[in-house]
Amino acid sequence: MWFKRRMQILRKKQIIKMNSLRHYLILLLSFPITFSLSAQSLVATDPLPKNVVLEEFTGIYCGYCPDGHAIGQALMDQNPNRVAIISIHQGSYAVPQQGDPDYRTSWGDSLAIQAGVTAYPMGTINRHIFKGSHTAMGRGDWTASANQIMNEMSPVNVGVQSTYDSINRELNIVVELYYTANSPLPTNRLNIALLQSHVFGPQLGGSGNEYEHMHMLRELITGQWGELIMNTRQGTFIRKEFVYQLPQQIREIPVVVEDCEIAVFVGETQQEIYTGTVVKAKGGTNMYIGNVSLMDTVQVKKGESHATTEFVLQAKSSLLGEEEFEIVLEAIESPDDWEASFIFDGISYVDSAIVSLEQNMNEEIIFQIEPGETSGMVEFIVKMRSVSYPEAPERYLHFFVISDVTDLVVNGSGGPESGYYDYVFSEGLESAGCNTQSTIPANVFVQGMNDRAFSDVKNMYLNIAWTFPSMTVEQIQSVKTFMNNGGNLMISGQDIGWDLMSGAAYSHGSPEATDFYQNYLFADYLNDGNSSQHILYANTSDDVYSKVPSAFLVDIYDGNMYPDNIAARNGADEVFYYESNDKAAVVKAATNNFKVIYFACGFEMIGQVPTTNQIMRQTYYWFNNSLSTQEFEDALSDIFMGQNMPNPAKVKTTIPISLKHDGELRIINSQGEMISTLAVSADETEIALDITSFSAGVYFYQIISEGRSSRLKKLIIF
Known part of the structure; x- marks a missing residue:
């Protein structure tokens, strides 16, 4: 089996100390040794699809950038544990005016030049060229490009764990890499970035000085383009440890460890990124616990009222020995008369169960959905959590049932x-x-x-x-x-x-x-x-x-x-x-x-x-x-409303009407804002409108009755 093979690894511990605004990397240990995966590792050894690394170029004076932030956040929210966002404040929109904070770094300009950034916001998805000759693209392309990347396989997996020593303000970052396939190049590059979220400050197009900046790049711990990985052959396992002393502030912005994250990614070169991940700086990990997957590729099934629709899943543990896992079934906005359950080892469960799984052994779980009389299309989420390692990210899977x-x-x-x-x-x-x-x-x-x-x-x-x-x-x-x-x-x-x-x-x-x-x-x-x-x-x-x-x-x-x-x-x-x-x-x-x-x-x-x-x-x-x-x-014939006379008007004007039901006259200004209403009864034939309180200008009016609207007509007041 793979875990009994002896593989070449590189083990290195690095100390990164602060001295003014520069970081110095001191090499303590670096040599190849033979290693057997007999201890519990962080990294997956199964072939996995690529994760997304979105490098977003932004600035506090960029009016469209909040929309870019929202697109990136939505991408992350929709794909838990699959997306790392690095928000890089760079360029003319990021140069602070007097009294404003400086969110830039010394790394941003070189990243932007390589990406070919020409406007803001722009971003790169895994530094891949999707069209043209540069990696930078407008925010409208991020989601589709990210979906493409997430469907590709990565030759290398990344495992990370970060712990914090509060006395010395030191982060101890453990990185594990495992190559499930050969890289096309003999060397790759490992990159580690310090990010900070929940930084409140100014943002054009945002909420004044209380805009919440997220995923902000504060430091590239491994330098501009990362450090070299010298062995990229299939079966190679690499473990590295880094100690990084967290500064009290960067460019006069306090560095709060509870708000910080560590992003780790592997590039084929300094250009193409294979995959990456992000974890909390204080006690974070992406430790791989296993997987849950569909037996077939059918993710959406048509159900029928009071009939059972089945999905057969496989759960597999990557943890050593026999471990307990919690299996959870969640239904998103399911009608009250729908029923959902699952069967494991012959026992039926409704919401969740604690099950035992042997390492690398596939176990079958049958999920049964029975729609009721109420129509709907319901999303079901299956989550798999480690009992022994609760801090490890849960594994999850989605499927859908549509009925009537x-x-x-x-x-x-x-x-x-x-x-x-x-x-x-x-x-x-x-x-x-x-x-x-x-x-x-x-x-x-x-x-x-x-x-x-x-x-x-x-x-x-x-x-x-x-x-x-x-x-x-x-x-x-x-x-x-x-x-x-x-x-x-x-x-x-x-x-x-x-x-x-x-x-x-x-x-x-x-x-x-x-x-x-x-x-x-x-x-x-x-x-x-x-x-x-x-x-x-x-x-x-x-x-x-x-x-x-x-x-x-x-x-x-x-x-x-x-x-x-x-x-x-x-x-x-x-x-x-x-x-x-x-x-x-x-x-x-x-x-x-x-x-x-x-x-x-x-x-x-x-x-x-x-x-x-x-x-x-x-x-x-x-x-x-x-x-x-x-x-x-x-x-549509329940409402008649004619043109007011006189028009233009100054003091009063009359509107002819004919209604089957009582209604309401609405006056709307040229900005589309409703500024006045007047109740109208079905037996009225005209409305005498007093306009002395209105300023001169162009207005519009219409009648609403029984949920229907008359045509919009123009009223001019001089």
Whole structure:
């Protein structure tokens, strides 16, 4: 067996002492010895996929950098123990003005030059060149690039343990490497970085002087490009120990050990990073305890009410001898009438169990899910924890069961913004009476399509929001397959057209994207929009949406309003227009296979809930052929509100109305803010509006009644 082989290792202990602002490495011991893995090690000897090392170039005066921070944090949160973020304050946006803190290091400029940083924020994923000639890329590419890296195998695994001597302020860092395959090069490079989180200070685009900076690079303990690894052959085990004296402060910023982390990564050279990890500086470790895995590759399964769906997993321990582990089953937002359990060694458990595992012996665990009458798509997480080594990271696995879901809200994967606003779609579906809906991320949609689990899903609502890339090629292919099989699509997001069709720097065009945009969305991209395009109005000739009232687009992205100008291609209709230029904002089409409606502005940017609910109702009914054209007209004819007279006005103005039910008049300023309301009864025929308290300017008004909205009309006060 592998653990009985004798292997060559390098054992070295290094002392790193502080002297002013320089660190000196003193070599104490360095020689090859023969070593047998008879003691418990930190590092895995099984082949493992690469972990992500995101080096993020940022600065306190960079307005877009908080969005980059959020994208990186979301990537880390979604992939526990798989992502290390190193936030490097560097460049002109990081040079402190008088009175501001200096978060830079002496290492940042060289890292940025190698990466080819030209804007901020930019980042590198494992210092890999994905396109072009440099590793640096915009924040819109981080997630897709990271997902690509995490699906590749690493030739080397990294184990780390860090302890802290509070008397001497010394970190003792133990690093173990194990090569599961030959490196292409005879030497590699080991890098250790000191990071610090929870540093509160200024940040443009953040929360003033109380912005919480995370994963901030404070020091490269092994120097600019790390230290050489001299043996990179398969089967090589290397153990190194480093002692680093933690300074009281760096550039006058206090170094708080409880907020510090140690990032360790191995590079093929100083350029390409194989894999890495991050642990707490005080008592942290990534000790490998084993693994839990699916017996097959099917991660998403279609279930049925009151029928059992099974997933067979294998659990394997990497710890010496026989060890106890806690197996935990968690269900994320599972309906109350769903049941879940698992069987180990013939005994059934509901939530958790303590089981014994022998080293390197696979043990079968059967997980059983029984959906109830309530529809849903539920994520299940299996966690495996060591009882003897509770500080070691748990191992985990995800699987999904979908039952009786007809409508899926799918959040784009390019950034966290889509997840902030998916409620606009789900609440709209609720208003339409749809109780067979669920919300999932785009990567799970791709997996579900690959696993052929979505045969009951008829309608998809793709919520891109303002994220990049708006869609990956893999996601495009999955959505096209869904539509070709008869699925209907609603898709929305500002800059989808710019991203897929403009060909601009940092956009994500491809032949697959062009085909999707032109032949599935039935749209032509004209140009990028701006904040002047903040009012939508419906095409009065449209057979579905003609009675939807005008609506404001609200600036929810802090001054970043880029609704695309588009045009319908042959076979499609232009549904909504921008008032400022009469260019199309929304197009729809119906083919023999599918129906599609595409919002070139973010649907979440429509600031009036009654209007978004109304659009979602009409879309749901149109997708399901549940209302005739006349019924559409009848459903929208409950409110009439005419143009006020006189207009412009100074003291008073009169608004003609006709309502079936009582309602409310809302006055909205030019910024989209509601500044006044007035109750209106169904028996009134006009509203005499006193405007003496309003300042001169342009206003808008509409009536809300029984959850429906009138068209938005303009009021000018002089």
